[in-house]
Amino acid sequence: MTDTSDKSATWIVPVGPDGPQPAGDLDAELSALVGQTESAGQAGQVTLLSRPVGRPSRVLLAGIGDGAEADWRAAGAAVVRAAGDETLDVILPAEVTQAALRGLTEGLWLGGYRYRDAIKAARSSEVRLILSETPGYAKSLTLARVTATATWLARDLTNTPSSVKNPEWFADQIVAEAAGRTGLTVTVRAGDELKRFGGLRAVGGGSISPPRFVEISWHPAGATTHVVLVGKGITFDTGGISIKPRDGMKLMKKDMGGAAAVVAATLGAADLNLPVRITALLPLAENAISGSAFRPGDVITHYDGSTSENTNSDAEGRIVLADALAYAAEQLAPDLVLNLATLTGANAVALGKRTAALYSPDDELAEALAGAGAAAGERMWRLPLADDYTDNLRSDIADRISAPAGPGSVMAALFLRDFFTGTRWAHLDMSAPSWSDADDLDLSKGATGWGARTLLRYLSGLP
Incomplete structure (x- = not known):
């Protein structure tokens, strides 16, 4: 019989299609209580059982649906919110899979997130996992911890005013x-070091806070694949x-x-000691209004010497990304380039709040990224790089127009494609899923950190 006298006041028991799945020797009363309770087991559903005179005094039955990793992730997020500040003991069924353990643990951490500078209290309750020692569990816990830590960082940076x-x-x-x-x-490049970064200087020129161009390098010995990650950084x-x-x-922070x-994923790759070379490029600027702000009609000269006619100063993200892509092409000789950007409102119109738009001319790369996103719990949908619209990019006074007529998200992707040819490339327009209006499964209200989890999953699978 399990001794609960010194255990927490709340125990968590997972519930699947076949009912509760407790592990270990629960006392007879508790086992009977759990077994007699009807619960649908829907992923993320929590049922509270009270035992005012017993220990534990509360039992939460957590739905795990069909038992997929995403279902366990939803369960973890739901129970950590339901428990509040209570210390939790999570009783896992015997031989729980590594994927299930990773999903549950990620959910516990992600569901317990609170923006650390706004809320000084602990982000989540203490959690103790009760499971048998099985090879591989330590790896699952490490992957979950690093992934959650990376996502926390991305959320914190984005939530900062x-x-x-x-x-x-x-x-x-x-x-x-x-x-x-x-x-x-x-x-970190600033001032005169940005002379060739005409797009970044134009966008940042109207602000009292000058732009920066940050390059992070992770180059482990023996790495054979070089990935460049580019992230839009309009503060x-x-x-x-x-x-x-x-x-x-009002949400443009x-x-x-x-x-x-991109920053979070690169740091996470270092934490996991991934055997892949990564260079992260961050064009950072504030798009402000002043007498020195760039104007519609201005012609901008990018890092590669090509020019863009600015037709909308609110389409600034693609202009700074263009410099970073051109820099990667000239200076870094990568095997593939992935860029992430909160780029267009058209993303939300087309795909809703939880789905990013994926663009790539490479079918294999697009499929791999979509698969990594599905496993990580970050959904994306591939949209076409339709050549029918390339004529819309033509300018009478420059090499291209920055914000031409046509489908907004597609046109932005076609503009970016112009700066990186000959190497595998993908663009993720993730404006919509970067923010959540409420706690929702593994998302906390506010910044979601979207993309950090997908990138770590994808990078972890590279040779």
């Missing part, structure tokens, strides 16, 4: 985070002279969500 978060502050956070990890190097977006309305501007995900 823009009264604090400017390009210099963001660059300083990256340097500080990387300093505690062996094998990472960080280069606040007023829309510039093409100013946004108030409702469109999140416009660096792509950069946050």
Whole structure:
């Protein structure tokens, strides 16, 4: 019989299609109580059983649905919210799979997230997992911990108000985070070092906070694949002279969500000692309004010497990403390039709040990224790089127009494609899923850290 006298006041027992799945020797009363309770077992559903005079005094039955990793992740997030500040004992069934354990643990951490600078209390209750020792469990717990830590960082960076978060502050956070990890190097460019980065200088030129270009390198010995990750880092977006309305501007502290995900994934790769070379590129700027702000009609010269006619100062993300992509093509010789950006409102119109748009001319790469996203719990949908629309990019005074007519998310992807040819490339427009209006399964209200989990899953599978 399990001695619960010194255990917590709340125990968690998973429930699947066949009912509760307790492990170990529960006392007879508790076992009977759990066994007689009807619960549908829907993933993320929590049923509370009270035992006022017993120990534990509360039992939460947590639905795990069909038992897929995503179902266990939903269960973990649901129970940590239901328990509040209670210490939890999670009683796992015998021989729980490694995927289930990883999903549950990620859910516990992600569901317990609170923005650390706004809420000083602990982010989640203490959790003790009760399971048998089985080879592989330690690896699952490590993967879950690193993934959750990376997602927390991406959420924290994105949730930080823009009264604090400017390009210099963001660059300083990256340097500080990387300093505690062996094998990472960080280069921060500013001022005259940005001479060739015409797009970044144009977008950041209207702000009192000058732009930065950050390069993070993870280059383990023996790595044979070189991946470049590019993340849009607009620390606040007023829309510039093409100013946004108030409702469109109030959440624009999140416009660096792509950069946050890329930073977090690169640090996570170092934590896992992944045997793949990674270079992360972060063009950081604040798109503000002043006498020095760039104007509609201006012609911008990018890092590769090509030019873009600015037709909408609120389409600034693609302009800074273009410099980063051109830099990667000229300086880094990568095997593949992935860029993440909170780029267009059209993403949300087309695909809703929880799905990113995926663009790539490479079928194998697109399939691998979508699979990594599905496993990580970050959904994406592939949209076409339709050549029918390329004529819309033509300009009378430059090599291209920055914001042409046509389907918004597709046109942005076609603009970016112009800067990186000949190498495997994918673009994720993740504006919509970068933010959640409420606690929702493994998402907490506010920044979601979207992309960090997908990138770590994908990078972990590379040779």
